[in-house]
Every structure is written in C-alpha cells, then in structure tokens.
Amino acid sequence: MINGHKLVYLDSASSSQKPSAVIDAMDAYYREYNANVHRGIYTIGEKATAEYEKARARVARFINAPDSHEIVFTRNATEAINLVSYSWGRRNISRGDVIVLTEMEHHANLVPWQILVQEKDGDLEFIPITDDGILRLDVFEVLLRLKPKLVAFTHVSNTLGTINPVREMVEMAHAAGALVLIDGAQAVPHVPVDVQELGCDFYAFSGHKMLAPMGSGALWARRELLEAMPPFLAGGEMIREVHLRRSEFNEIPWKFEAGTPAVGDAIGLGVAAEYLQALGMDAVREHERDLVAYALEVLPREVPAIELYGPLDPDLRGGVIPFNLPGIHPHDVAQVLDRFGIAVRAGHHCTMPLHERLDLAATARASFNVYSTREDIDALAGGLMEVQKVFNV
Amino acid sequence: MLVGIGVSRYTPASMDDLYRDYILEHYRRPHNFGVIEDADASYEGANPLCGDRITLMLGVKDGIVDRVGFTGRGCAISQASASLLTDEIKGKPLSAVSAFRADDLLDLLGIEISPARLKCAMLSHDSLQHVLSDLGAADPTNTTPSPAEAGA
Ligand SMILES: Cc1ncc(COP(=O)(O)O)c(C=O)c1O
Numbered sequence: 260m261i262n263g264h265k266l267v268y269l270d271s272a273s274s275s276q277k278p279s280a281v282i283d284a285m286d287a288y289y290r291e292y293n294a295n296v297h298r299g300i301y302t303i304g305e306k307a308t309a310e311y312e313k314a315r316a317r318v319a320r321f322i323n324a325p326d327s328h329e330i331v332f333t334r335n336a337t338e339a340i341n342l343v344s345y346s347w348g349r350r351n352i353s354r355g356d357v358i359v360l361t362e363m364e365h366h367a368n369l370v371p372w373q374i375l376v377q378e379k380d381g382d383l384e385f386i387p388i389t390d391d392g393i394l395r396l397d398v399f400e401v402l403l404r405l406k407p408k409l410v411a412f413t414h415v416s417n418t419l420g421t422i423n424p425v426r427e428m429v430e431m432a433h434a435a436g437a438l439v440l441i442d443g444a445q446a447v448p449h450v451p452v453d454v455q456e457l458g459c460d461f462y463a464f465s466g467h468k469m470l471a472p473m474g475s476g477a478l479w480a481r482r483e484l485l486e487a488m489p490p491f492l493a494g495g496e497m498i499r500e501v502h503l504r505r506s507e508f509n510e511i512p513w514k515f516e517a518g519t520p521a522v523g524d525a526i527g528l529g530v531a532a533e534y535l536q537a538l539g540m541d542a543v544r545e546h547e548r549d550l551v552a553y554a555l556e557v558l559p560r561e562v563p564a565i566e567l568y569g570p571l572d573p574d575l576r577g578g579v580i581p582f583n584l585p586g587i588h589p590h591d592v593a594q595v596l597d598r599f600g601i602a603v604r605a606g607h608h609c610t611m612p613l614h615e616r617l618d619l620a621a622t623a624r625a626s627f628n629v630y631s632t633r634e635d636i637d638a639l640a641g642g643l644m645e646v647q648k649v650f651n652v
Numbered sequence: 653m654l655v656g657i658g659v660s661r662y663t664p665a666s667m668d669d670l671y672r673d674y675i676l677e678h679y680r681r682p683h684n685f686g687v688i689e690d691a692d693a694s695y696e697g698a699n700p701l702c703g704d705r706i707t708l709m710l711g712v713k714d715g716i717v718d719r720v721g722f723t724g725r726g727c728a729i730s731q732a733s734a735s736l737l738t739d740e741i742k743g744k745p746l747s748a749v750s751a752f753r754a755d756d757l758l759d760l761l762g763i764e765i766s767p768a769r770l771k772c773a774m775l776s777h778d779s780l781q782h783v784l785s786d787l788g789a790a791d792p793t794n795t796t797p798s799p800a801e802a803g804a
Contacts, residue, residue, distance in 0.1 A: 588727035590702050590772065594670065606702050620703030620725065649671050650728075651680075 264600030267638045272417050272579050272626030273604055274467045275448060277531075281470055284530040285523045296522055297496065297513070311522050314529025315512070321532035322462060323453040324479050331478045331485070331515040332525050336444040337367040339463035339478035342515060343440055344371035346488040354380040357407040359437070361386040361394055362616050363416045366609045368442040372411065386412070388616065392419035392569045399428065403435035410437045414446035418610045418624065419569035420551070420579030422450065429458040444468060448628060449547055449577045451540035454479055466524065470628075471531035475524035478515075485511040492517040543629050547578040550627045554580050554636045561640040564647070568622065578627030584643065586652045589623035595646045601638055670763050671728060679728040684738035688721040693786035697779035699771050704730040708738075708779040712787060717741050717749055727772050729765070734776035736760045741780070750784050750791040770797060
C-alpha cells in the first residue's frame with residue numbers, strides 16, 4: 260500500500276519487481292549453503308559453486324548462448340559495457356578509429372565510449388533517429404563507409420521503447436568489418452533474445468530489470484573474443500598461477516570475474532532466467548505488446564491533452580510509454596500520481612542527448628513488465644486526469 | 653469510458669500539502685518573471701537531472717537590490733521557489749540578501765519538501781549564491797543543501 264492506495268508500479272524499465280521464486284532462491288543460498296565459490300572442499304562450498312555455475316548455464320540457455328563459458332557475470336549492464344570498453348576497447352581502438360553509436364543510447368552505452376575515444380584519439384559517430392524514434396538505417400549505411408571498428412547500440416530504447424532491427428543492423432555492420440555490441444538491458448525482460456540468431460559479438464544486460472536481484476548482470480561475448488581480451492579487473496579468482504612478478508590468467512569466464520562474486524545474486528539471476536523461460540518470452544512479448552497497444556489507445560482518449568513520444572506502432576515498441584502533459588512539469592506529474600500510489604519515472608531517464616534531440620527538457624515515463632495489467636493503465640489514465648485537476652489545465 | 657476509478661482511488665484531500673493554492677499561483681503567474689535590462693549580475697542554474705532551469709538576474713543600486721528578474725522553466729516547486737525568493741530579496745540591502753538562508757526559503761515555501769524534491773526547491777537559492785559571488789557579496793557560510801543525486 261502506498262499513500263493508502265494499492266501500488267500501481269509503472270517504472271519497470273528502471274527496475275522490475277522480483278518474483279518469490281527469485282527471492283526464495285537467494286534466501287535459500289544465504290540460509291542453507293552460504294559459502295564462497297571455487298574454493299572450499301566442503302559440502303556447502305561445493306554446493307555454492309555448483310549453484311553458481313548452474314546459474315551461468317541457465318543464463319546461457321536464456322539467451323541461447325552456444326557455450327555457458329561465454330557468460331561473464333557482472334554487477335549490471337553498465338559494468339558489462341565497461342568491461343568491453345576497457346578490455347577489448349583499449350586493445351583494439353587506436354588513433355582515428357571510429358565507433359558508431361546511436362542518438363538513443365542510455366548513458367551507460369555512451370559515456371564509456373566517450374572516455375575510450377578521448378583516451379585513444381578515436382571518433383564517435385551517431386546514427387540519427389526520426390522524430391518518432393526510429394533509427395535512420397540509410398544514414399547508418401553511410402556511416403559504415405567510415406569502416407568503424409565497433410557499432411554499439413541498444414536493442415530496445417529505455418526512453419522511447421523502440422525495438423531496433425538488430426539482425427539487419429548486425430549484418431550491415433559485419434559486412435563493413437565492424438564488431439557489434441548490443442545493450443540488451445531493456446530487451447532481455449521483454450522480448451525473446453537469441454544471440455546466435457541476432458549474430459552480434461557482445462551482448463550486455465542487467466538482471467534487476469528482468470526480475471532478478473539488484474547487482475546481477477552479465478556480458479555474453481563470443482569465445483574467441485573473450486579469450487583474446489585482457490582481464491578487466493585483477494586479483495583472486497581470475498588467475499591460474501601467481502608469481503611475485505607475473506601471473507597466468509584463468510580461463511574464461513573466470514578471467515573476467517576477479518574477486519569473490521555476488522553468488523546469491525547470480526543464483527537469483529539464473530532463477531529469473533528460468534522463470535521467464537517457463538513463461539515463454541513470446542508470451543511475455545505478446546502480453547506487453549497488448550499493453551502498449553492498449554495504452555496508446557486509452558491514454559489519448561481519456562487524457563486528450565497528453566503528448567506521447569516514440570513509435571506509434573505497437574509492433575515496433577517495447578513496454579515503454581513516455582509522455583508529457585502540456586504545462587505541467589513531469590516531476591509534478593509523477594509527484595501527484597504518487598499520491599495515488601502510481602509510480603512513474605520523471606526526468607531524462609539517462610538519455611540526455613535523446614531528450615535534446617527531441618527538444619524536450621524532461622518526460623514522464625510509464626513502463627511495463629510481465630506483471631503489469633490493463634488495470635494499471637486505467638489507473639494511470641485516471642491519475643492523469645487528477646493531475647490535470649490539481650493544475651487546473 | 654473508464655469506470656470504477658475516481659471514487660475509491662482518488663481523494664483530492666491529500667493533495668494540498670505540496671501543491672497548495674499559493675504554490676500553484678506562483679507557478680502559473682510567477683512574480684518577477686522576465687529579463688531585466690542592464691543586470692549587474694546573472695546566473696543560469698540548472699538541475700540537469702530533471703530539466704529545471706532558471707536564470708536569475710539582479711540589478712544593484714547603492715547597495716540595494718533594486719531590480720530582480722528570472723526566466724526559465726521547470727517544475728512547480730522550482731518555479732514557485734524562484735518567484736518567492738525574488739519577491740523576498742527585492743528592495744533589500746545586499747547584506748540582508750546574502751544572509752538569506754536555505755531554511756528561510758523553505759519557510760517561505762511553507763510546504764513539506766521531500767529529499768527528492770529538495771534540489772527543485774533549492775535551485776533559486778543556489779543561483780542566488782552564484783550571483784552574489786559575482787557581485788562580491790556572497791557569504792561563504794551560506795550554502796545550499798544538495799541531497800545525493802538519483803541516477804538510472
Ligand atoms: C538501455 C539501457 N542500457 C543500460 C542501462 C544501465 O543499466 P544498469 O544501471 O543496470 O547498469 C539501462 C538502465 O536504465 C538501460 O535502460
């Protein structure tokens with residue numbers, strides 16, 4: 260209950276709620292077999308290691324990775340992207356090299372590349388978007404003539420909901436000789452993801468948006484890339500042999516998992532992946548497509564003044580509805596909605612350049628997950644009418 | 653049409669603690685809104701995280717703030733706060749203006765400000781400190797509180 264009302268949680272793009280199955284699995288780890296991994300020759304240490312590695316296999320299956328050793332556990336998508344920018348990037352990007360991004364990137368898939376090209380004297384180029392938030396593939400085609408080393412973009416936009424044509428873009432990029440990193444933070448909770456079918460080289464995502472614990476996430480990359488990449492963080496766990504002046508590194512993925520990992524979180528992530536697979540990602544996507552279509556119909560009808568952004572076709576959009584009420588700042592919209600127990604996000608959603616491109620100071624955003632319902636959208640519409648009453652517009 | 657909402661979920665009575673009439677009045681028709689010519693100092697303050705933005709301008713004559721204006725856009729709290737602050741400092745000696753503290757502004761606002769909204773409420777106060785420092789009249793002990801910023 261929030262402010263005397265049943266919670267209507269419409270901020271799943273920020274972080275999802277977690278199912279009991281996930282919470283119980285973590286609880287069981289901490290209560291019943293809490294121990295470090297890859298170390299103890301005793302029952303609970305072995306069990307912890309087995310469950311941790313089982314989680315890796317579950318995550319691999321979830322995104323159809325060919326080999327579970329290609330899954331590196333990280334704290335979140337941000338860390339997964341930084342792993343690539345620090346490890347692969349510092350080895351492979353040098354003076355004059357081009358990295359292609361898009362205008363709709365989350366800061367997590369922008370700032371690491373800015374830092375890299377500043378350090379290496381490389382260049383960033385950006386695929387522009389249309390006014391309703393679709394990537395301009397015609398311009399992408401032109402940018403590929405610059406022979407970029409890497410193309411990095413989001414699978415699903417966290418701000419506009421746009422589902423990008425990953426496969427087509429990967430084919431274009433590969434034809435031009437570039438590797439491709441996909442920021443899957445907003446995709447894994449919502450659409451079926453098959454890294455082999457997508458054909459990309461790196462796929463980064465967070466657990467906490469896909470029903471898994473805070474502090475869980477993963478990077479998938481093709482084995483030969485991971486094997487060639489130098490370690491990102493160094494210390495225990497990531498080594499095979501250590502001498503005073505040199506060390507030999509462990510095999511992948513442990514080479515990239517220095518220090519004691521977040522074992523309970525990884526186990527929770529594995530359970531969340533299984534949970535979503537049991538629901539069926541096609542069914543998850545269909546449910547959210549229905550919610551998007553419903554919201555795009557109901558909100559403008561019930562709240563005629565509302566301004567909606569992003570693709571109008573529900574087939575091209577994940578469960579993200581950014582909007583504004585004219586004359587009312589999104590902060591105030593969110594604050595008044597909170598009085599009714601309705602949680603939406605207000606601000607720039609970590610996509611400041613995208614807001615600049617669309618000439619918006621800020622937006623409010625309602626976003627969905629598997630547990631969201633049409634009633635949540637009805638409640639939002641009702642709440643927005645109340646916001647208008649408070650502000651007398 | 654939507655049925656079943658309106659009665660149970662929405663009880664407007666709980667609303668007036670933050671968006672009181674005078675706050676909304678200052679938001680809709682802010683006082684001292686507009687550019688002043690020949691300002692002696694001005695400062696553009698922004699909360700990039702939420703898109704609040706104000707430019708505060710001051711004109712000083714004989715040690716008295718005789719003209720003050722602001723422009724910008726933002727949420728009701730940031731705009732009402734700038735409106736109230738500019739009313740308060742107009743016509744006052746610089747020494748009094750530099751002694752005007754964040755708490756005084758909160759008292760003027762007269763509403764309960766949650767930590768998440770403190771930055772909105774404080775934008776005009778922070779901008780004022782920059783303007784005063786341009787004029788060589790800032791009181792360095794008069795700081796604007798700033799809660800840890802939220803991300804993602
Ligand atoms: C598209 C996208 N990429 C990356 C991130 C960063 O995720 P995290 O903060 O979990 O690292 C987010 C989270 O908001 C996102 O929406």
